[in-house]
Amino acid sequence: MNEPRIHTFIVDEEESGERLDSWLAGRVPELSRSRIQKALKGGEVLVGGLPVGKPSRKVRGGEAVEMRFSPPKPVEVLPEDIPLAIVYEDEGLLVVNKAAGMVVHPAPGNETGTMVNALLAHCGDLSGIGGYLRPGIVHRLDAQTTGLLVVAKSDEVHISLSRQLMERAVRRIYQAVVWGRMPADEGKIDFPIGRSKSNRKKMAVVREGGREAVTYYSVLDTFSPLQYIKLKLGTGRTHQIRVHLTHAGHPVLGDPNYGGRKVRKGNLPKEEADRAAKALSLIDRQALHAGELSFFHPLLEKEMTFEAPLPDDFRAVLELCTGDR
Numbered sequence: 001m002n003e004p005r006i007h008t009f010i011v012d013e014e015e016s017g018e019r020l021d022s023w024l025a026g027r028v029p030e031l032s033r034s035r036i037q038k039a040l041k042g043g044e045v046l047v048g049g050l051p052v053g054k055p056s057r058k059v060r061g062g063e064a065v066e067m068r069f070s071p072p073k074p075v076e077v078l079p080e081d082i083p084l085a086i087v088y089e090d091e092g093l094l095v096v097n098k099a100a101g102m103v104v105h106p107a108p109g110n111e112t113g114t115m116v117n118a119l120l121a122h123c124g125d126l127s128g129i130g131g132y133l134r135p136g137i138v139h140r141l142d143a144q145t146t147g148l149l150v151v152a153k154s155d156e157v158h159i160s161l162s163r164q165l166m167e168r169a170v171r172r173i174y175q176a177v178v179w180g181r182m183p184a185d186e187g188k189i190d191f192p193i194g195r196s197k198s199n200r201k202k203m204a205v206v207r208e209g210g211r212e213a214v215t216y217y218s219v220l221d222t223f224s225p226l227q228y229i230k231l232k233l234g235t236g237r238t239h240q241i242r243v244h245l246t247h248a249g250h251p252v253l254g255d256p257n258y259g260g261r262k263v264r265k266g267n268l269p270k271e272e273a274d275r276a277a278k279a280l281s282l283i284d285r286q287a288l289h290a291g292e293l294s295f296f297h298p299l300l301e302k303e304m305t306f307e308a309p310l311p312d313d314f315r316a317v318l319e320l321c322t323g324d325r
Contacts, residue, residue, distance in 0.1 A: 006066055006067070006068050007027075007028065007066070007067045007068075007131060008064060008065070008066050008128075008129060009027050009064070009065045009066075009067075009129065009130065009131055010062065010063070010064055010065075010129050010130075010158070010159065010162045011023070011059045011060060011061050011062060011063045011065060012061060012139065012162070012165070012236075013061035013062070013162075013165050013166045013235070013236050014061075014139075014235075014236045014237050014238055014240075015059060015061065016058075016059060016060050016061040016211060017058050017059070017060075017211050018058065018059055019055065019056050019057070019058065019059075020040065020045070020047070020052060020054070020055060020056070020057045020058070020059055020065075021033060021036050021037050021040060021055035021056070023059050023065075024036045024045070024065070024067060027067075027131050027133070027134075028067065028131065036055075037055045039067060039068075040052060040053050040054070040055050041053050041055075044067060044068045045065065045066070045067050045068075046065070046066040046067075046068075047059075047063055047064070047065050047066075048063060048064060049064075049066075061165075061166045062162060062163060062166040077106055077116060077117065077120065077132060077133060077135075078112070078117065078120070079117060079120035079121035079124070080112060080113065080117035080118060080120075080121055081118075081121050082113065082117060082118035082121065083118070084096055084115070084118050084119070084122060085097040085098075085099065085308075086122075087148065087306050087308065088304075088306060089123075090299070090300075091153065091299070092152070092153055092154055092156075092157040092297070092298070092299040092300075093150055093151060093152050093153055093157050093161070093297070094119070094122075094123070094136075094150070094151045094153070095148060095149070095150050095151075095293065095306050096115065096119075096148070096149050096150075096151060097146070097147065097148055097308040098115060098141055098145075098146060098147060098148075098149055098290075099146060099311075100143075100144055100145075100146050100285055100311060100313070101143060101144060101285075102114070102115055102118075102143065103115070103143045104116070104137060104140045104141065104143075104149070105130075105133055105134045105137050105140070106133050107133075115137075115149075116133070116134065116135060116136075116137065119135070119136060119151060120135070123153065125153050125154075126151065126152070126153055127152040127153060127154055127155050127157065127158035128155065129152075129155050129158045129159065129162075130158070136151040136152045136153060136158065137151065138150055138151065138152055138158060138161045138162060138165065139165060139170075139236065141290055142239065142242075142286075142288075144256075144285035144286055145285075145286060145288045145289070145290065146288075146289045146290070146308075146311045146314070147174070147289045147290025147291055147293075147308050148290050148291070148292070148293040148306055148307075148308050149290075149293075150293060150295060156298065156299075157298055157299065160296075160298035161295060161298070164295055164296060165236060168234065168235070169295070169296065170293070170294065170295045171232070171292070171293070171294035171295070171305075172232070172233045172236070172290060172292070172293055173230060173231070173232055173290075173291055173292035173293075174230070174231040174232075174233075174241060174288060174289060174290050174291060175220070175228070175229070175230055175231075175288075175289045175291050175310065175314070176228075176229055176231060176241065176245070176252050176253075176286075176287055176288045176289070177226055177227070177228050177229075177252070177253040177279070177287040177314070177317055177318070177321075178226065178227050178229055178245055178250040178251065178252055178253060179225060179226060179250055179251055179253060179260065179276075180225060180226075180227070180249060180250045181222065181224070181227055181250075182217060182219055182227060182229060182248075182250060183248075185218065185219045186216075186217065186218040186219065187216075187217055188214065188215070188216050188217075188234075189214070189215045189216075189217065189244040189245075189247075189248055190213070190214050190215075190234075191205040191210075191213060191244060191247060192205065192206055192207075192210030192211055192212055192213055193205060193206065193210050193211060193213040193237045193238075193239075193240060193243055193244075194206040194209050194210035194211065202239070202257060202258075203237070203238050203239040203240075203243045204243060204247075205243060205244070205247040211235075211237060212235055213234075213235050213237045213240050213243075213244065214233075214234030214235050215231055215232070215233060215234060215235075215240060215241055215244045215245075216231065216232040216233075216234060217229050217230065217231050217232075218230050221318075221321075221322070223275070223321035223322060224268075224272050225268055225272050225273075225275075225276050226253060226275075226276060226279060226321060227250070228318060228321075239257075239258070241288060242255055242257070242258045242260075242286060242288070243258065245258075246258040246259050246260075252286040252287055252288050253279060253280065253283065253286070253287040253317065254280060254283045254284065254285050254286050254287050255285075255286035255288075256285070256286075258286075260286060260287075261280065263276050263277050263280060275320070275321060278320055279317045279320055279321060282313060282316045282317050282320060283313045283314065283316070283317055284313075285313075287313075287314050287317055289308070289310055289311065289314055290308070291307060291308050291309075291310070292305065292306070292307050292308075293305070293306050294306075
């Protein structure tokens with residue numbers, strides 16, 4: 001008989017507001033929802049050191065959740081020799097420039113080939129706070145979004161970085177190519193985001209039940225019918241940038257889920273319509289890149305900033321659009 005084990009997790013800021021039973025189901029997918037609810041009612045789940053018996057209780061960013069149970073043997077997450085673009089590494093953390101198409105952590109349908117598999121092969125000493133499926137993972141990027149991620153090697157570093165995210169002290173800057181023209185050279189998009197009612201796999205701007213979401217933008221270049229923009233996250237919701245830009249009428253070029261793969265011809269001159277179609281042919285994903293990341297290193301006790309160059313497909317789009325100048 002297995003001895004009871006204690007799993008400790010830290011709630012990501014972007015996961016605030018989720019039901020506790022649903023949130024735990026994502027952290028320990030080898031357990032059924034009914035088993036998790038039984039654990040809750042049996043006092044096996046503690047939040048902030050106190051037992052929580054209500055499955056519908058909402059989690060909040062930065063909370064420590066403990067689950068005590070005798071689990072079946074979990075699906076093994078194996079190290080895999082997958083190349084990683086490591087921008088920086090020391091004894092406490094790594095900064096990785098994630099490639100397009102790489103899923104950050106294992107999940108149903110993506111059990112192998114993830115960044116976690118690659119990290120386990122590169123260095124086995126990752127923080128355990130994220131659980132065995134997400135060791136060291138402090139924050140995430142969508143599979144088809146490129147750019148910078150910080151990964152914690154120790155629990156001490158993981159807790160510090162998670163707290164910085166919760167307190168909005170981590171600076172995350174993105175670049176994107178979008179359809180149309182933003183309403184001003186710089187501005188703020190401030191609409192709550194929640195799960196889409198029509199498609200549970202997608203997020204949407206919602207009137208009720210959503211969570212605060214703030215994105216700041218500034219225009220870097222214009223080549224009608226597209227614009228090259230810079231974005232800063234004020235909050236860190238799932239799919240935030242993609243959802244906000246689509247809601248504003250300016251979806252990210254190439255985004256297959258939020259309206260970015262259709263050439264919006266309208267009354268465009270033929271030259272502009274052709275340019276847009278050619279740009280779309282150069283990139284088979286959303287033109288979104290996490291190009292700058294800043295945070296306070298808890299071991300070195302100093303602010304650190306990292307930058308990642310644009311990937312080839314993104315750069316090819318810009319070269320096409322600016323080539324006639």
